[in-house]
Amino acid sequence: IAQDLRTAQEHEQRLHTALEAAAYRVREQRALADLSGLAVDGDLDHVLVAAADAAAALVGVNCASVARAEEPGGALRVLAYRGQPPVPETFAPGTDSQPGYAAATDQIIICPDRYGEHRFSTEAMNTRGLRSGVCVPIGADTVWGVLTAHSARPRDYSDREVMFLRSVTAVLAAAIRRIEAEDALRHLSLHDSLTGLPNRALAHQQIDAALDAARGSGRTVAALLIDLDEFKTLNDRLGHAVGDDALIRLAEQLQSVVHPTDTVARIGGDEFLIVCPDTTSVEEAIALATRITELHIGADSAGRELRFTASVGIALARSDETRDTLIQRADAAMYEAKTTGSGHALAP
CATH class of the missing domain: 3.30.70.270 (Reverse transcriptase/Diguanylate cyclase domain)
Incomplete structure (x- = not known):
């Protein structure tokens, strides 16, 4: 009786790969479920922190953040951050940073390595010791902000990782719509509709x-x-x-x-x-x-x-x-x- 050990090793490797993929899917689903729970009744600060935590942990990056575009074409203010210091306060608008470029173009921007990147300035990444990153806009009709994941090493971001970040931003967008609607109703209930003064x-x-x-x-x-x-x-x-x-x-x-x-x-x-x-x-x-x-x-x-x-x-x-x-x-x-x-x- 002869047995080809190479086939057994390949089979074992495929099994390990399948188990790792299944475990990753479980972690993804748990993270999205926890985030969705917060999106239903949590306040905005807790939702944003949970989103940054999920992005940093599941994508395996050095830092993740959520930044808001407070005015069209303006800088993005960092509202939640997880990862290595220093903690940025803002991201420059437009082509002056990767998050600014993602907000300006309303597109997912992937940078496998800042060396050779010509679409936007990577000076801020260089200052913080980062080599790669992916930025996903938050919002449907207009860009509310950007979810960013950065790594200190050059790397490719898989379709699964990008899809997970997109799912996180979808949950974030739903939470933001809910919170803004509640704030609007609360404001209407406490203010005069004609003058805008407190009632x-x-x-x-x-x-x-x-x-x-x-x-x-x-x-x-x-x-x-x-x-x-x-x-x-x-x-x-x-x-x-x-x-x-x-x-x-x-x-x-x-x-x-x-x-x-x-x-x-x-x-x-x-x-x-x-x-x-x-x-x-x-x-x-x-x-x-x-x-x-x-x-x-x-x-x-x-x-x-x-x-x-x-x-x-x-x-x-x-x-x-x-x-x-x-x-x-x-x-x-x-x-x-x-x-x-x-x-x-x-x-x-």
């Missing part, structure tokens, strides 16, 4: 947060409630389109006279609320109210002057103040200002 719900959240932060800190929270005295007359006389334009302009002007930490909210048709989380004195609150009553809207697109006055009620939070009592006191002061025609009034 009543968000203003209440800001008051609660300000009162909590002020307790025991010595800070004073002020609430200014603003009501436009002649707005209904203007609306009836010139039409709702002109009235809406006036409200938009007023919202912009109100934001221009407050501190960056203050919140300007539209809480009704012609009512606005300003939350000041750190007011230094009664005089400061009164000075703000005075600036508000002196605002001038100007003329509309037809050249007609838009004139109306505002009544401002001011309430400074007491030590035991709640959101409801603070707003009620500001409301009472506002009606006092409206009744007396003084422009503004301070709640006792």
